[in-house]
Amino acid sequence: MLKRLAVLLLVVPALAGAAEGGYPLDHADVDVSNQASLQRGAQLFVNYCMACHSAKFQRYSRLARDIGLTEQQVEANLILTPNTKVGDTMRNAMPAEESENWFGRTPPDLSLIARAKGADYVYTYLRTFYLDEERPLGVNNAVLVNAGMPHVLWELQGWQRPVYESHGHGEEKGHVITGFEIVKPGSMSVTEFNSAMRDLVNFLVYVSEPAQLQRKQVGIWVLLFLALAFVVFYALKKEYWKDVYKKT
Secondary structure, eight states, rough: OOOHHHHHHHHHHHHHHHOOSBBOOOOOOOOOOOOOHHHHHHHHIIIIITTTEEEEEEEEEHHHHHHSOHHHHHHHHHHHHHOOOTSSEEEOOOOHHHHHHHHHOOOOOOTTTTHOOHHHHHHHHHHHHETTSOOOOOOOEESSSTTTOOHHHHHEEEEEEEEEEEEESSGEEEEEEEEEEEEEEESSSSHHHHHHHHHHHHHHHHHHTTTTHHHHHHHHHHHHHHHHHHHHHHHHHHHHHHHHHHHO
16 A cells, blocks of 8 residues: 555656646746736737636736736726726626537636646647647647647747657557647747747736735735744743742
């Protein structure tokens, strides 16, 4: 039993770094305290994601408080749907019933996607779409095999094909994706696109828990208070018991 437990403890971290399709995840290295990154990520989200997806637990007005924008800037740059006010949540105008007919299922809300899947998963997923003529939309994804989502960021990234490596022998022989090669460049270089996706993921990590910065700041003050209180309580304990110690 102990040997099995040891093997399990070794295997679990390896599984945590692998995607559903077996493709290794890249580290997103996000920083929700970087307001410039959050602003760029918010712009990418409303321009490229909100046509199909929403973030129904996030209000536009909170963006004005948290990512360094005024309400006027939010209205001018981030609210793209008519009759939407700054106090509304980030919902798109796509009817759920129609979207299910168009795509086979309603595109999921992305409010909690970063917490549900992890920042590394989302970061790698967004960067690993590739051409696949066998798929209905002509693209596939290394992280989520046979994904139903089109490559909406192709204008930025361009089109890429997978680079395969053979593994195994005989009937067990298979091909594993080890990387990608650009066959048609987009408007961004590989480095620029990776940086843009890091900004987008950073924004989704923020949206998944907007209070996390305040929570961490409060946590630091709580720890400092407890450390100070420990010193005071320890001194009080010594003063209270010193007479008892003398008698014994």
